[in-house]
Amino acid sequence: MRYHITLLLAKTISFLMRLCGRRATHLPGSIAIRLCPDFLKHVGRPKTIIAVTGTNGKTTVCNLLIDALKENGYDLMSNSFGSNINAGVASALLHNCTIFGRVKKQLAVLEVDERSSLLIYPYIRPDYILCTNLLRDSIKRNAHVEFIQYIINSAMQDNAKLILNGDDILTCALGSEKQQKRFFGIARMPGDRDVPSPYAVRDITCCPVCDAKLKYEFVRYNHIGKVYCENCGFRSPDCDYLVTKIDEENGAVTVLHNGVSTDYKMVNNNIVNIYNMVAVIAVLQEFGVKPEGIQRAFEKAHVVKSRYFSESVCGKELVMQLAKGYNPIACSRVFDYIAKGDEKKAIMFNLDDRDDAKSSSEKITWMYDCDYSSLTDPSITQILVGGKRRYDQLVRLLLAGVPREKIHMTEFEVDTPSLIDLEQADKIFILYDIYTTEMGEIVHDRLKAKIIAESKKAGEKA
Amino acid sequence: MKIEVLYPEVCNLYGDIHNMHYLKKCLPDADWIETDFCADPFFADQDVQMVYMGPMTENKQIKAIEKLLPFRDRLCQLIEQGTVFFMTGNAYEIFGQTIDNKTTGTKTQGLGIFPIDVTIDYFSRYNGMLLGVYEDIEVVGFQSQFSRVSAAPDAVTPFIEVRRGLGLNQESKIEGVRKNNFFGTSLLGPFLILNPLFTKKLLQLLGVADPKLPLGEELMRAYAARLAEFQNPNIKF
Ligand SMILES: [Zn+2]
Numbered sequence: 001m002r003y004h005i006t007l008l009l010a011k012t013i014s015f016l017m018r019l020c021g022r023r024a025t026h027l028p029g030s031i032a033i034r035l036c037p038d039f040l041k042h043v044g045r046p047k048t049i050i051a052v053t054g055t056n057g058k059t060t061v062c063n064l065l066i067d068a069l070k071e072n073g074y075d076l077m078s079n080s081f082g083s084n085i086n087a088g089v090a091s092a093l094l095h096n097c098t099i100f101g102r103v104k105k106q107l108a109v110l111e112v113d114e115r116s117s118l119l120i121y122p123y124i125r126p127d128y129i130l131c132t133n134l135l136r137d138s139i140k141r142n143a144h145v146e147f148i149q150y151i152i153n154s155a156m157q158d159n160a161k162l163i164l165n166g167d168d169i170l171t172c173a174l175g176s177e178k179q180q181k182r183f184f185g186i187a188r189m190p191g192d193r194d195v196p197s198p199y200a201v202r203d204i205t206c207c208p209v210c211d212a213k214l215k216y217e218f219v220r221y222n223h224i225g226k227v228y229c230e231n232c233g234f235r236s237p238d239c240d241y242l243v244t245k246i247d248e249e250n251g252a253v254t255v256l257h258n259g260v261s262t263d264y265k266m267v268n269n270n271i272v273n274i275y276n277m278v279a280v281i282a283v284l285q286e287f288g289v290k291p292e293g294i295q296r297a298f299e300k301a302h303v304v305k306s307r308y309f310s311e312s313v314c315g316k317e318l319v320m321q322l323a324k325g326y327n328p329i330a331c332s333r334v335f336d337y338i339a340k341g342d343e344k345k346a347i348m349f350n351l352d353d354r355d356d357a358k359s360s361s362e363k364i365t366w367m368y369d370c371d372y373s374s375l376t377d378p379s380i381t382q383i384l385v386g387g388k389r390r391y392d393q394l395v396r397l398l399l400a401g402v403p404r405e406k407i408h409m410t411e412f413e414v415d416t417p418s419l420i421d422l423e424q425a426d427k428i429f430i431l432y433d434i435y436t437t438e439m440g441e442i443v444h445d446r447l448k449a450k451i452i453a454e455s456k457k458a459g460e461k462a
Numbered sequence: 463m464k465i466e467v468l469y470p471e472v473c474n475l476y477g478d479i480h481n482m483h484y485l486k487k488c489l490p491d492a493d494w495i496e497t498d499f500c501a502d503p504f505f506a507d508q509d510v511q512m513v514y515m516g517p518m519t520e521n522k523q524i525k526a527i528e529k530l531l532p533f534r535d536r537l538c539q540l541i542e543q544g545t546v547f548f549m550t551g552n553a554y555e556i557f558g559q560t561i562d563n564k565t566t567g568t569k570t571q572g573l574g575i576f577p578i579d580v581t582i583d584y585f586s587r588y589n590g591m592l593l594g595v596y597e598d599i600e601v602v603g604f605q606s607q608f609s610r611v612s613a614a615p616d617a618v619t620p621f622i623e624v625r626r627g628l629g630l631n632q633e634s635k636i637e638g639v640r641k642n643n644f645f646g647t648s649l650l651g652p653f654l655i656l657n658p659l660f661t662k663k664l665l666q667l668l669g670v671a672d673p674k675l676p677l678g679e680e681l682m683r684a685y686a687a688r689l690a691e692f693q694n695p696n697i698k699f
Binding site for chain 2: 136139140143144146147150151201202205206211212213328359360361363364365366367368369388391392394395398399
């Protein structure tokens with residue numbers, strides 16, 4: 001009874017919000033859960049639920065997965081326009097019900113915030129749970145990885161088939177022995193290391209069975225790689241879906257599954273996106289989509305513009321790159337990606353947390369969990385730092401070994417374009433957070449205007 | 463000078479290991495001993511001038527107690543004779559009487575060196591900042607913890623007197639533990655980089671007469687900016 005009244009009320013609120021042009025992706029679900037705490041248990045459940053979780057990559061994986069399923073003719077619902085906590089999931093499922101509680105679409109792809117697992121999984125019991133990775137994340141939200149592992153495992157239901165990153169032993173440890181698990185990963189590639197980088201933090205260094213120091217077959221970044229224990233024989237699992245070749249020249253990725261190799265179009269050449277791709281391939285095949293269908297979908301796929309966007313302006317390449325401050329590993333990956341390639345690069349380094357800058361003071365511990373060592377690459381000619389934390393960034397960059405003359409600071413992020421020496425930059429990266437896209441766009445527009453103006457001036461002189 | 467870093471591969475949450483990276487720049491001639499989680503501590507039968515340990519997960523706290531318990535008497539002896547100990551985050555909690563994890567239901571006996579008791583609740587994480595005073599200097603830092611510490615009134619000498627932020631627990635205005643040259647604090651992150659004035663004092667305790675800090679000017683500028691923010695009553699802690 002309580003559920004039915006809540007459903008009716010939440011549907012009405014949702015309807016009224018939409019009538020007023022609002023998106024209704026959080027509030028109706030939030031109210032529903034407040035009125036009926038086990039609302040998620042009662043709300044109509046699609047026949048199949050695929051949940052996507054993990055520290056980094058879950059939004060990209062969800063986007064790729066949703067597009068690929070649609071391309072293969074599936075009619076599905078998702079929470080991609082809303083939040084990934086319980087209220088967002090409740091809003092999405094609410095929207096998928098008629099006022100009488102009848103389910104509209106029978107397939108759901110849900111992005112789930114790791115920390116919200118306990119408030120979601122026991123109620124909706126996903127059929128598939130894909131975990132991209134478990135890495136060090138925001139100190140405020142996620143504490144540490146063992147805690148996140150504990151939360152996810154406490155929430156896990158045995159019915160779920162797990163699709164896990166086989167190169168991340170913290171992710172591999174999710175679930176119980178009763179559960180079906182499939183692993184995806186990337187075979188050793190040029191650039192992978194024999195031993196861990198001294199600059200990169202690792203959230204697991206000791207054998208989970210016997211505490212001895214873990215050894216590496218190879219290590220890719222942070223604790224991502226293949227491990228084994230000399231003392232007790234523990235080792236990373238073999239991958240059911242293994243990227244065996246990354247062909248940057250032809251933009252193709254080869255995946256080995258059940259002894260058969262299949263080529264897919266490379267969606268993006270950043271290694272984290274190769275992981276996202278193989279994760280999507282794994283869950284789609286487990287769900288029953290044929291490789292040909294996935295190949296077809298990937299022909300059209302791309303990483304959404306809000307996370308990575310590149311354009312050419314008067315011979316300079318301008319890249320908008322999402323880099324979440326407070327998330328040390330995501331930032332480390334971005335820095336590493338920027339350092340690759342020999343062209344001269346400049347970075348607009350605007351990573352301050354928006355809310356903290358407004359009313360608090362940012363807890364900058366993440367800067368020291370983040371690996372800044374790749375920023376010393378000689379191809380990076382300028383780092384332009386704006387915002388309240390510029391003095392902290394200066395110290396961090398200097399301690400990492402970035403020469404003082406390459407670092408320039410302004411009080412406000414939007415002023416960083418005024419400091420750039422365009423002659424020393426063929427490629428310019430604008431870093432921004434999901435909450436500071438507006439600021440990122442201002443920086444982008446100012447920079448673009450400066451490039452055009454200087455190019456015009458040079459043209460006139462010539 | 464010998465400085466022992468206990469379990470750096472495990473006690474390395476929140477960038478705290480940079481305390482040691484920075485101290486290495488301050489003391490380029492010191493001998494650094496990094497002790498693995500599966501090895502016995504170097505201080506067990508050797509003299510050291512300083513021991514450092516950083517924050518760890520709650521499970522690792524229990525294991526660290528197991529590993530250090532056989533050396534409890536030696537730890538007491540070193541603390542008594544004035545060896546410098548610097549423990550950040552939750553590292554000093556293992557030196558207390560008990561660690562009671564309300565979420566997992568496990569109660570662990572600590573090393574029993576200080577009369578403090580620790581309670582952990584995974585569903586009550588405290589995130590905040592701290593402004594406090596140590597001797598004649600102001601100290602700034604960050605806190606992020608599942609734990610609260612309790613101690614009988616006047617049972618421990620604190621490290622820091624709290625002006626703003628969380629003390630041992632919600633009611634407390636003192637933070638951390640100090641005995642001779644043992645400094646234990648819940649503050650985490652690169653404390654020595656955030657607090658150059660304290661770092662100078664620490665170096666003096668280690669026998670450096672007139673310490674010059676690497677990047678001292680830059681550190682002081684960042685410290686001054688943070689101090690000004692923390693002193694601003696409109697800033698949310
Ligand atoms: Zn082992």
